Amino acid sequence: MNKTNNSSAVKVMLIDDHALVAEGFRELLLKILPPESTVDIFSSTERATKGLEIENYTIVITDLIIPGQNVLNFIATCRKAYEGIIILVISSVVDANSIKSCLAAGANGYLSKAVTSNEIILALEYTFDGKRFISGDLTGRLTDSILFTGNSGLTKKEMEVLRLVAAGNKTKKVAEILFVSPITIMAHKRNIMRKLNLHSSTELVKYVYENNLI
Known part of the structure; x- marks a missing residue:
């Protein structure tokens, strides 16, 4: 999925409480999404919930840790209310349990903030095809955690x-x-x-x- 792709435009909801980070990520997304796509920034899940009631978003991209917010509950509620929406978590929180919790709540994918734009493109392609996606730098942690949890x-x-x-x-x-x-x-x-x-x-x-x- 990129500027040369003939895919239809998408409408993205980006949830992050750090304005500068969100603006930078928004610019990156607009470079890799199909033409005419839009990215709206929300600083809280409460505002995002209201936004979902107004606009028909294709993708929700959210950080996991937002002060005062229960993002896992938001993901679960979002998944229940909007079955076809793509939900991606992109966070600096990289422990395996958080990854598994987000996927269990209904997220389509989980990426660390260390990923490149190419991996974000790959995540979008996978999730639009109905597959789940975990960024490459996190898959080893997930495997280690599964082995450790079973024995600890x-x-x-x-x-x-x-x-x-x-x-x-x-x-x-x-x-x-x-x-x-x-x-x-x-x-x-x-x-x-x-x-x-x-x-x-x-x-x-x-x-x-x-x-x-x-």
Whole structure:
């Protein structure tokens, strides 16, 4: 899908709370999408939800972490209400559990923000053909996570907490991202340490990186 392609124009909804990043990405998309395509930027899922009620969008592209927003719920609601729409997540969050959660919620594809324009084109082509797409730099993480999760004894939520903590997030921040209380996160951390036989945050971070989980 590019400027030389004879495909019909598409209408894209781009959700990102960073204005400069969103504007730059918008310009990139307009270069690779068919002529006459449009890209509308929304800074929150609430505004995006209202936008979907007004315009007939072909594609929704969203970041995963938007302060104060539950993007997973938005994806699930969007998928239920607009069955044929293409939903792509492009994020700096690259842990396997987030990828699997987004796909389970109804996303058609997941890409890291490190991808090139060629891979975005490939993602659009795959998803328009009804296939799911994960960017090449993330497929290894997904495979490693599947193997690790089956042997670690950790729950899905504990895996989320493990990766977020190892990525340098404080307890309060992890709680905000997962929409739970800091006390709940502290309880998860204790259970993780016990199950993995770890005794400090330093050991936890080392364990995650040695097992290629982040």
